[in-house]
Each structure stands twice: as structure tokens, then as C-alpha cells.
Amino acid sequence: MQRLVDMLEEKTHLPAVLQSLGCIAQTAMPVFETRESEIEEFIINKILKSDSVSISNSVKWVLLFMISMEVINSI
Numbered sequence: 535m536q537r538l539v540d541m542l543e544e545k546t547h548l549p550a551v552l553q554s555l556g557c558i559a560q561t562a563m564p565v566f567e568t569r570e571s572e573i574e575e576f577i578i579n580k581i582l583k584s585d586s587v588s589i590s591n592s593v594k595w596v597l598l599f600m601i602s603m604e605v606i607n608s609i
Contacts, residue, residue, distance in 0.1 A: 535568070
């Protein structure tokens with residue numbers, strides 16, 4: 535888990551890292567919850583609010599889709 539968070543902060547292999555974190559969140563929620571706020575803060579502030587060219591729009595759209603699905607599933 536720590537390595538995935540490090541890779542997230544390094545912005546390397548973002549799609550694969552986000553997918554792995556999503557799988558951990560689904561299958562091992564107690565493990566994910568130990569870093570949840572840090573991951574959420576990074577995703578919101580460093581990816582979704584970023585104007586950086588290094589973060590592709592496709593990554594942002596995937597994250598927005600994942601967030602919208604989570605909101606729908608919680609209703």
C-alpha cells in the first residue's frame with residue numbers, strides 16, 4: 535500500500551495505481567482506510583484541480599466517473 539501511495543505522489547503510472555487502489559478499497563477496506571484521507575486529498579487537489587499537461591484528461595475523466603459511481607452506489 536505504501537508503494538502505491540508513493541507512486542501516486544510521484545505521478546507515475548497513474549491509471550494502474552488508481553486501479554490498484556480501487557481494488558484494495560473494494561477488497562480490503564480496513565487497509566485502504568488507513569490512507570484514505572491522504573489518497574482523497576491527493577486525487578482532489580493534485581489531479582482533479584490540476585491544470586498540468588502531465589496529467590491527461592483521460593485520467594481526470596476516469597476519476598470523475600469513479601466518484602460519480604461511488605455517489606450513485608451510496609444512494
